[in-house]
Amino acid sequence: MTIRTDGRTGNGELPHPTPDTPHPTPMSSSQLTPEQLRQAAYDWGLTPYEYDRILEGVGRQPTLTEIAMFSVEWCEHCGYPKSRNVLRMLPNRSTRIEVLVGADCGGFYVTPELAVVMKVESHNHPSQVEPYQGAATGVGGIIRDIFTTGARPIAAGNSLRFGSLDDAYTRYLLAGVVKGIGDYGNSIGVPTVAGEIWFHPSYTGNCLVNALAVGIAPTTQLVSSAARGAGNPVLYVGSSTGRDGIGGCSVLASHEFGEGEEKRPTVQIGDPFTEKRLIEACLEAARTGWIVGMKDMGAAGVTCTTSEMAAAGGVGMRVELQRIPRREAGMEPYEVLMSESQERMLLVAARGREADLMALFHRWELNAVEIGEVTDDGMLSILDGGVEVAHLSAEFLTTPPRYDLPVEPPAYLAEAWAADLTYAEPEDYGEALLRLLAAPNVCSKQWAWEQYDFTVQANTVAGPGGDAAVLRVREAPPLGLALTLDGNPRLVYLDPYEGARLCVAEAARNLACVGAEPRIVTDGLNFGNPDKPDRYFQFREAVRGIADACRDLDLPVISGNVSFYNESPEGPIHPTPIIGMLGVLPDVSRTTGTAFRAAGDQVWLLGELHVAGSLAASEYLWVQHGRETGRPARLDLVREQALQDAVRDLVRAGVLASAHDLAEGGLAVALAECCLAGGVGANLALPQGLTAEILFGEAPSRVVVSLAPEQAETAARRLAEASVPCTRLGEVGGDRLQVEGAWNLKVGDLEAAWQRTIPAAMRP
């Protein structure tokens, strides 16, 4: 669900649920003893401490229904009890832009009339259990987070992490996840333009599926997610409610995977056709001005929307469960409240407009029923056939305790940092390059992204495969937006703080390479079990790294997601923060790609050619030596910023023909990728000699560019002003990539190595 960046007041102190006149105790739908009810709470994931706190806060024995509601609202997925204190470090303001903060996603005003919103969300555990539906509903959920604000979804992206491609179950997961993302996103007509895939054995028992979406709205159509105005009707719209996904967030997402557990019934099933109608109907409704508030039913469905909308508005809500359309008979109240059936929304309508709104939804062939009303007592009152089954303070229900958990640096760190990184030079640098290009983390991901429609909506200026996607903004030409997702788990594993800073810097560098200026950040924080101090150390340090880097770059983290318990019996995943970053191009035609273009263009490296120790945490060490060790290079953000500013200026001025950020595989792989993208070769020489460290090292703050000879003087002047070092490496041309003394390889051979890996692995 949501990272609260809005400085919400909930501080864990007990509220005062005692009304002036005593409220009758809600009816329990079962005849359970207090001990049995306590056991039910534990079964749903509440701890003894939390249950005692509930008893104290409610002031009486809670009903089974109420316990169910607490179990979902207080789980990590909804309430962030174990992360909220750490997340407070993240900056949520910027000096340059006006930031928009909502409960479901955040954004900023890209022009005075237009708002852009963005969010990333995980659907890891469901995807591991049922990859197709898990990934599809992940897309559906993040898209709803966007249009619930009144914004039209204009772009989607994803970050995926899997085990080794050699593993058959991993290939099953990859096929299912990619198809699930594609089928859902394609059907609803939102282009999937950005993404990345990483493979590492630590994800074998726990894949990661993080989905991101971007939306755009006229500022006059933005919709609040708070309920307001006692007497205003509460509407339920969209799909009917079934037993699918019950406990999805509290049971599935908030625990490690054990061995041999059957969790498939907790996975939800998606229906993109309903979602598409819901998008159109909700956006049409947002334009009417008849909506007071709107929220999508994601995790914890009816419980989450009713309690969080009421709490956000400081009001109460009375809801009759029997009015909720159902797809199954005989559902208990707690099942209706906990169901995670997809494609459902809760709306608060302006009194008197409910009939018009419902007619609007009916025209789109969607359910729309009035299920209750807003009240002024701050209490969430749930009725089942007129009998009250829950009566809870919305504020208390949505204010889980916050924990400061113990931290301890992981045992492996000291050893890794002290590791000796001197290895014999490879016998054949060209062979090493070909191996790297074929490595799953470096090779072409076209097999995946061509299953996503990246051109629908006709705004895609640059789609997947480059450093960042570029979209034009049809509502405000010649404005453009650029989008990237980045996260190198190896860097974070080997240095959680510095690695996270490096991920932020890389995302910003990717945007600079297409001529965009970074504006907002969303973070997907995927970690292991927070109750284990070494995992919590990784989490806290990574968040601190993101926070520091974003503050230094003046970037607000406007939304995000936390996913803990990403562990399997084989161990935890690598700590994996995903950085989603969006930037702005004042003129979208002033952009460039990674491709070398014209023969005779000069090839330059901007940034340091040789950085000692830069093979640490490199893909080269992993592919060539099977080692994952060393201390990642330090990031100098002042130099990084100077580099990015210079590259962005040069792109916008039309000086550069291409620009490509250096990442996994270092200089060698970046050069090869520029040739592959352009279908052209290059003749290059390195002035400081040849070493694996120079060719394959992964020091940050570096970009390969190409430019016409007549632009050389302009470029050199601008770079000198910014004190950005640059090295002329040679010229574009021919059909071979030649690096003097290292290799002379046909671009076709590079292409074959780079393209073959995933299609070969996925061949049926």
Add this chain to the structure above:
Amino acid sequence: MMTRPNAGRQHDGVPGGRAGRTAAAGAEFPSPDPAGFLPLSSCRWGVVVFPGTNCEYETRYVLGTVLGQPVRFVWHRETDLSDLDAVVVPGGFAHGDYLRAGAIARFSPVMEALSAFAAAGKPVLGICNGFQVLVEAGLLPGAMLRNQSQRFLCRWVNLRVESTCSPFLAACRPGQVLRMPMAHGEGCYYADPETLAAMESRGQIVFRYAERDGRVTPDANPNGSVGSIAGVSNAAGNVLGLMPHPERASEALLGSDDGRALLAGLLAVPDAGGTPAFPGSGAGNEAGA
């Protein structure tokens, strides 16, 4: 380069309400053109919207803003198309494409009116899902199968113009190569050999997937379509369907404006020299990324 003959005529912002309306987008129609549908200086377009259609906004944008034509959405329950000169059935997943692409959409109320519209010789263009719907409705011959790879594919492809019998192709010449994106999972065109032979003889095979230089090769066929067929017309030529998306390739900024030749084909007006001139510049295979 990008020209916008009537820029500003319509604002294609986050779109206005449309379902069930008769004239969305604020495009006021000019007086009816007495000359019939070809050639026209201006053509009143309808863009059909089923629940699940997802290319209606960009199609309207290209027709209305890029080409400066009057255009309105046609909700799938509408039955009166008498105010229109031409209709586009755009891409998407009409009614979710459950069962089979286009299989449910053909029962939508608008389809009867559209059949009559087509039977009257008025131009109808089906793009991607729209093509699938027209095939299911029997307005175009053949059938659509799942891509041979069994996977959805989004790619830039090259189409060779095979025939210019259709009025939509008035601005194209045979052998010309048009570059535009495709994005579909059920685009493997099929027709039996006798049907194909008859279509061929009547010039109904309109586009084939090709290399950039126009050679039709197995590698250039992305979905296994019989004869590399990417687009076909009916016998009269007034109904045309294709799987790739001309509306996504109508501005150089997006990588190609070749698609404009097709959308603007109805608007082609022969000039003194007999060369078709139409809004927009660049049909041809020079346009590139």
